[in-house]
Amino acid sequence: MTFPRAVASTARHVSDLVRELMPSLRQQMSREEIALAIHLRGNEKLKNDLIGLINTRISGRVRVQEPTDPIVCKSMLARDRELQWLINRLEFIYRSPVSTPGSDAEPLE
Numbered sequence: 001m002t003f004p005r006a007v008a009s010t011a012r013h014v015s016d017l018v019r020e021l022m023p024s025l026r027q028q029m030s031r032e033e034i035a036l037a038i039h040l041r042g043n044e045k046l047k048n049d050l051i052g053l054i055n056t057r058i059s060g061r062v063r064v065q066e067p068t069d070p071i072v073c074k075s076m077l078a079r080d081r082e083l084q085w086l087i088n089r090l091e092f093i094y095r096s097p098v099s100t101p102g103s104d105a106e107p108l109e
Contacts, residue, residue, distance in 0.1 A: 027092065037093045047094045054083050054090075 029037065040047055058080055067073050 029093065029096065033089070033093055037096055040090070040094050041096065041098070044094075047090060050090055051087050054087055058083050 040050075061076060061080060067076065
């Protein structure tokens with residue numbers, strides 16, 4: 001099939017078009033996460049130690065008596081949810097490829 005020169009010079013892949021339409025499909029890492037990835041990627045012992053430390057913190061909160069104030073209870077649950085998010089993010093960083101897209105990205109929340 002013959003394409004005009006203007007079209008042939010701007011040839012693009014379908015995957016590039018999809019990524020432009022849905023930029024949120026690809027998770028991006030912040031600068032801090034990229035710096036951490038240098039040490040964490042491929043270092044399973046460090047990853048497991050960090051996750052173990054976070055899980056210890058979560059289990060320590062479980063042993064504390066439940067507060068009667070609903071606002072305090074909600075804040076404790078939010079902290080545990082944040083720690084679970086941190087564990088998932090550490091897993092993502094550990095398994096991330098060496099070439100990460102979006103190094104100029106803002107931190108995800």
